[in-house]
Amino acid sequence: MLASDSKQDNKKVLTRDNMNPHVRAAEYAVRGELAIKSEKLKEELAQGISHPFKSVVACNIGNPQALNQKPITFFRQVASLVEYPDLLSDENAELTSKLYPSDAIARAKLLLKHIGSIGAYSHSQGIPQIREDVAKFISGRDGYPADASKIYLTQGASAGVQLTLQMIVEHSNVGIMIPIPQYPLYTATLAVLNAKPVPYYLDESKGWGLTTEELQRSFDEAAKSGIETRALVIINPGNPTGQCLTEENMRQIVDFCHTNKVILLADEVYQTNIYMPEERPFHSFKKVLKSMGSKYEGQELISYHSISKGMIGECGRRGGYFECEGMDTSILEEIYKISSISLCPNVQGQIMVDLMVNPPKKGDASYALYQKEYDAIYHSLVSRAKKLEDTFNSMEGYSCNSADGAMYLFPQIQLSKKAVAAAKEANKAPDQFYCLAMLDATGVCMVAGSGFGQVDGTAHFRSTFLPPPELFDEFCSSIKKFHNDFMNKYRD
Amino acid sequence: MLASDSKQDNKKVLTRDNMNPHVRAAEYAVRGELAIKSEKLKEELAQGISHPFKSVVACNIGNPQALNQKPITFFRQVASLVEYPDLLSDENAELTSKLYPSDAIARAKLLLKHIGSIGAYSHSQGIPQIREDVAKFISGRDGYPADASKIYLTQGASAGVQLTLQMIVEHSNVGIMIPIPQYPLYTATLAVLNAKPVPYYLDESKGWGLTTEELQRSFDEAAKSGIETRALVIINPGNPTGQCLTEENMRQIVDFCHTNKVILLADEVYQTNIYMPEERPFHSFKKVLKSMGSKYEGQELISYHSISKGMIGECGRRGGYFECEGMDTSILEEIYKISSISLCPNVQGQIMVDLMVNPPKKGDASYALYQKEYDAIYHSLVSRAKKLEDTFNSMEGYSCNSADGAMYLFPQIQLSKKAVAAAKEANKAPDQFYCLAMLDATGVCMVAGSGFGQVDGTAHFRSTFLPPPELFDEFCSSIKKFHNDFMNKYRD
Structure with missing residues (x-):
C-alpha cells in the first residue's frame, strides 16, 4: 500500500505530455x-x-549594452533622478547640480509632476502625458496627426505584438501573414495562440525584396486551404534580413492589405537603424498610408516601436509602444481591458519611451553630449x-x-x-x-x-x-x- | 461603385464580434x-x-505610492545608482558619498558587477545572482533549502500567475480551483485561457475560513460535470478578504492537494502584511509542505511573491518571482522557453526583488533608517x-x-x-x-x-x-x- 502510494507520487500532475500543447509547440531559436x-x-x-x-x-x-555599448548619458541621468527624488530637494540642490545637468533635473521634475512616484501603478494604457509626447513625436516624424488615446505603452514591442495578435486570433483557422525569414517571436506567438502562420517569402536574390505577387500567392494559397487571413506582419527594417522598404513598395503593400481586407501590423522597431539614409531612408507605414488619400481612409494598421533598438539599446528595461490607426473603437476598449489585467507597463520603461521620443534639443544643456x-x-x-x-x-x-x-x-x-x-x-x-x-x-x-x-x-x-x-x-x-x-x- | 467601396471600408476587419472570444469574455473589475x-x-x-x-x-x-506612501529610501538609492553608473566613478566618488550612504554604493557596485548594465537583456529566468539571493531568503524564512534553478523572476506576481496557468491549461475542460471571493486576475486569466474556474467558497461567518470539506465538495462537483481539476489557487493572506491561514489549516490543504492530485498555487504576495502576528503569523506553503514529511515529497507547488505589496509597494516597477517545488523537470524547461519568448523581466524590477529579499542588515549604514x-x-x-x-x-x-x-x-x-x-x-x-x-x-x-x-x-x-x-x-x-x-x- 505504501509502495503503491509512493509510486503514484512519482507521477506528476503536470508533465510535457499533458501541458498546454500550444505552449509546447512554440519555438524560439534566439534563446x-x-x-x-x-x-x-x-x-x-x-x-x-x-x-x-x-x-x-x-x-x-540584439543586446547592445551586453556587448559594452554605453547607454545615452542624458537618459540615464533622468532615470537616476526619478528613482531618488530626494536628489531634487532644495537641501540637495547644490550637490545634485554638480552631478546632473540642468535639463536632466528639469525633465525629472516634470516627469515626477505627472507621475507622482515611479513606484505607483500608472494608467494601464501608459502615463497620459507620455502618450501625448509619443503622439507629438509621431506627428512630427510623419507630418500627419497622431492621437494619444490610440497609443498604448508596453513592456517592449514583443509584449505589444503578443497582445495585439491575441486580440485578432478568433479561432484556429485564423491566418497571419509573416515574412520568411521572420523574427521567431511571430511563429512562437502564433503557436501559443494556435493560429496559422501564412508565410510569404522575401527574395534573397533581390536584396530580400518583397513583391505583392508573392503576397497575393501566399494569401490565395492560404484561402484555398480554408484559412481566413486577418493580418499581415511586415518587419521594416527587416529582422533578420536588414532590408529597408521603398516608399513605392510600401504603397503596394498598403494597397494589398486594403484590397484583401487584412490588418497591417508594422514592426518598426529598427526605424532609426538606417545605414543608407540616402538610398533607403525609413518611412513609417502610418505616413505612407496617410499619404495615399481617402480611398485608404480607415485601413487598420498597428505600428510597434521600442526603446530596445536604435542608438538607445535599453533592452533590459522593457519599454515600447504601439499606435492603432483605423481600428474599431470596440477593439481599442478591449485592448485597454486586457492591458489592465496586467495592471501597467513598468514605469521606468515608460519614462525611457518619453526620453526616446523627446530627447535633448538644440540649446539644451545636454544636447551636445547627446x-x-x-x-x-x-x-x-x-x-x-x-x-x-x-x-x-x-x-x-x-x-x-x-x-x-x-x-x-x-x-x-x-x-x-x-x-x-x-x-x-x-x-x-x-x-x-x-x-x-x-x-x-x-x-x-x-x-x-x-x-x-x-x-x-x-x-x-x-x-x-x-x-x-x-x-x-x-x-x-x-x-x-x-x-x-x-x-x-x-x-x- | 465608389459608394459601395466606401461602404465596405466602414466594415472593419476586426470588431468585438469577431475578435478572440476568450479575451472578450475576460473581466477585470479592479480597473x-x-x-x-x-x-x-x-x-x-x-x-x-x-x-x-x-x-x-x-x-x-492596492497602490500605496499613488496615495503618498513614501518608498523605502535605501531601495531607491540603489536603484538610482545603478541607473547612472558614472556616479560610482572615482571622479565623482566624493560628491556621490555626500548624497548616498556607503552601503547603497556598495550594493549598487555589486549588482552592476553581476549585471553589467541594467539596459541589457538578462537571463530569461532572471539574473542568476539575484535568484541565488531569493533562494537564500526563502531558505532563511522557511528553514528548508531552496534552489535558484527553480526560481523564476517575473514582471510582478500577476505575470507569474498568467505564465504558470498558461502552462497548466491543456484543454477547455481543465479546471482550476479558486476561492470565492477571489482576486479577479484569476477569473480573467482563466477566461483568456478558456479553462474552467472551479469555485470554492470562503466562509464569511467564520472570518473567511476555509474548510477541506468545502474544497472536496467543489472538486467533486467539478469532477461530476467532467472537469479535470489540475490545480488549486490559495491566496494567503487573502485578497480581497484579508484572512491569514493557520498552519493546521494549511496542512489540511496540502493533504487535500496530495490526495486529489492537484498542483497547489500559493499566491503569497501579502506575506509581510500581517496585522496579528501573534495569533495569525504568516507561514509559507513551502515550509508547511516540507514539514509534513516524506509522504508529501514531490507534491507540486508554485509560490508567488511580489515587490508591489508589503511595506515596499513598488507596484509600478513590475517585479516579483515564483518558486517551483516538486515540478517535473520537463515543465521547468518549458517555463524557461516560454519566458525566453518575452526575453526577460525588466531589470530594475529584478533589482528591487534583490533588495526586498536582502535588505540592510544590523550594522549597515542604512539599517536604522530602513x-x-x-x-x-x-x-x-x-x-x-x-x-x-x-x-x-x-x-x-x-x-x-x-x-x-x-x-x-x-x-x-x-x-x-x-x-x-x-x-x-x-x-x-x-x-x-x-x-x-x-x-x-x-x-x-x-x-x-x-x-x-x-x-x-x-x-x-x-x-x-x-x-x-x-x-x-x-x-x-x-x-x-x-x-x-x-x-x-x-x-x-
Whole structure:
C-alpha cells in the first residue's frame, strides 16, 4: 500500500505530455539550443574550465549594452533622478547640480509632476502625458496627426505584438501573414495562440525584396486551404534580413492589405537603424498610408516601436509602444481591458519611451553630449555592419546581402555534401550543425537560419554586428579561421 | 461603385464580434467601470469642473505610492545608482558619498558587477545572482533549502500567475480551483485561457475560513460535470478578504492537494502584511509542505511573491518571482522557453526583488533608517486597517471581518429593498449601484463585490485602507456621511 502510494507520487500532475500543447509547440531559436549552450560555456569559463576561446560572444540577440555599448548619458541621468527624488530637494540642490545637468533635473521634475512616484501603478494604457509626447513625436516624424488615446505603452514591442495578435486570433483557422525569414517571436506567438502562420517569402536574390505577387500567392494559397487571413506582419527594417522598404513598395503593400481586407501590423522597431539614409531612408507605414488619400481612409494598421533598438539599446528595461490607426473603437476598449489585467507597463520603461521620443534639443544643456553619443554609436554601427558583410563575402561559400538597416546580417552558406551528411549523422539541421561547431571553436553564438525560416535546402544564420569596436577585428578573424577549418574538414 | 467601396471600408476587419472570444469574455473589475469613471472624474476636476469632492481617492487598487506612501529610501538609492553608473566613478566618488550612504554604493557596485548594465537583456529566468539571493531568503524564512534553478523572476506576481496557468491549461475542460471571493486576475486569466474556474467558497461567518470539506465538495462537483481539476489557487493572506491561514489549516490543504492530485498555487504576495502576528503569523506553503514529511515529497507547488505589496509597494516597477517545488523537470524547461519568448523581466524590477529579499542588515549604514521607515509604514497600516474596520462596523447594515493581513477590507452591506429596486432600474448589480453612488458623492473609488464573486444575494465591496494617515479620518467620515444619506434616500 505504501509502495503503491509512493509510486503514484512519482507521477506528476503536470508533465510535457499533458501541458498546454500550444505552449509546447512554440519555438524560439534566439534563446534556444545555441543560446542555452553558450550560457553553459560562459559558466564553465567562469569556473576556470578551459575552452579554445577566452569569452563567449553573444551575437544571437540584439543586446547592445551586453556587448559594452554605453547607454545615452542624458537618459540615464533622468532615470537616476526619478528613482531618488530626494536628489531634487532644495537641501540637495547644490550637490545634485554638480552631478546632473540642468535639463536632466528639469525633465525629472516634470516627469515626477505627472507621475507622482515611479513606484505607483500608472494608467494601464501608459502615463497620459507620455502618450501625448509619443503622439507629438509621431506627428512630427510623419507630418500627419497622431492621437494619444490610440497609443498604448508596453513592456517592449514583443509584449505589444503578443497582445495585439491575441486580440485578432478568433479561432484556429485564423491566418497571419509573416515574412520568411521572420523574427521567431511571430511563429512562437502564433503557436501559443494556435493560429496559422501564412508565410510569404522575401527574395534573397533581390536584396530580400518583397513583391505583392508573392503576397497575393501566399494569401490565395492560404484561402484555398480554408484559412481566413486577418493580418499581415511586415518587419521594416527587416529582422533578420536588414532590408529597408521603398516608399513605392510600401504603397503596394498598403494597397494589398486594403484590397484583401487584412490588418497591417508594422514592426518598426529598427526605424532609426538606417545605414543608407540616402538610398533607403525609413518611412513609417502610418505616413505612407496617410499619404495615399481617402480611398485608404480607415485601413487598420498597428505600428510597434521600442526603446530596445536604435542608438538607445535599453533592452533590459522593457519599454515600447504601439499606435492603432483605423481600428474599431470596440477593439481599442478591449485592448485597454486586457492591458489592465496586467495592471501597467513598468514605469521606468515608460519614462525611457518619453526620453526616446523627446530627447535633448538644440540649446539644451545636454544636447551636445547627446548628439555626440548618438552619432558615435550610429557611425560605429554603420562601419561594423560593412566590415562584417565584407568579411562574410570574402569567405568561401558565403553570400551576404548588405544591411540597409536593423542590427543583423543573414548570410547564406553553401555547405559541402560531407558537412550536410555529418549534420544528418548528428541529427541536426545543417545550419544548426555549423553554428554549434562555430560556438565550440570560437565562443561566438549565432542563430541558425532554420530558426527564422528559409527557402528549403538553403542554409543561413543570423549574426548581430554588435561586438564592441575594439574587439571587432578579432571577432571577424575568429569566424574566418573557424570557417576555413570547417570547410577543410568537410571538403567533398 | 465608389459608394459601395466606401461602404465596405466602414466594415472593419476586426470588431468585438469577431475578435478572440476568450479575451472578450475576460473581466477585470479592479480597473473596470468604477475605475474608468474615477479616471474621468479626476480629469474633470483637473479641468476645473466642479464635483461634491476635491479629489478622487483610489481605494480600488492596492497602490500605496499613488496615495503618498513614501518608498523605502535605501531601495531607491540603489536603484538610482545603478541607473547612472558614472556616479560610482572615482571622479565623482566624493560628491556621490555626500548624497548616498556607503552601503547603497556598495550594493549598487555589486549588482552592476553581476549585471553589467541594467539596459541589457538578462537571463530569461532572471539574473542568476539575484535568484541565488531569493533562494537564500526563502531558505532563511522557511528553514528548508531552496534552489535558484527553480526560481523564476517575473514582471510582478500577476505575470507569474498568467505564465504558470498558461502552462497548466491543456484543454477547455481543465479546471482550476479558486476561492470565492477571489482576486479577479484569476477569473480573467482563466477566461483568456478558456479553462474552467472551479469555485470554492470562503466562509464569511467564520472570518473567511476555509474548510477541506468545502474544497472536496467543489472538486467533486467539478469532477461530476467532467472537469479535470489540475490545480488549486490559495491566496494567503487573502485578497480581497484579508484572512491569514493557520498552519493546521494549511496542512489540511496540502493533504487535500496530495490526495486529489492537484498542483497547489500559493499566491503569497501579502506575506509581510500581517496585522496579528501573534495569533495569525504568516507561514509559507513551502515550509508547511516540507514539514509534513516524506509522504508529501514531490507534491507540486508554485509560490508567488511580489515587490508591489508589503511595506515596499513598488507596484509600478513590475517585479516579483515564483518558486517551483516538486515540478517535473520537463515543465521547468518549458517555463524557461516560454519566458525566453518575452526575453526577460525588466531589470530594475529584478533589482528591487534583490533588495526586498536582502535588505540592510544590523550594522549597515542604512539599517536604522530602513527599519524606521519599514516600521512606520507597518504600524500605520495596522492602525488604518483597524480604523476602517471600526468605521464600517459602526455603520447601519454593515458587517466587516477584521483583516489578519493584506491591504483590504471586504465588508458586507445589507441594502434595502428600495435600493435593490433602484439598482435594478439602473441595470446595475446592487453593490455596483452602491459603489457608483459612493464615487459620485465622495470621489472614493471602491470595487463592488460582484467583481470578486460572493454568495448569491449578498452585497460587498473591497476597499484598501491605503489613503494617507493625515487624510484618513476625513476619508472615513466621508464614507459614513454618504452611507447615511444613501440609507435615508432608499429606506424601505
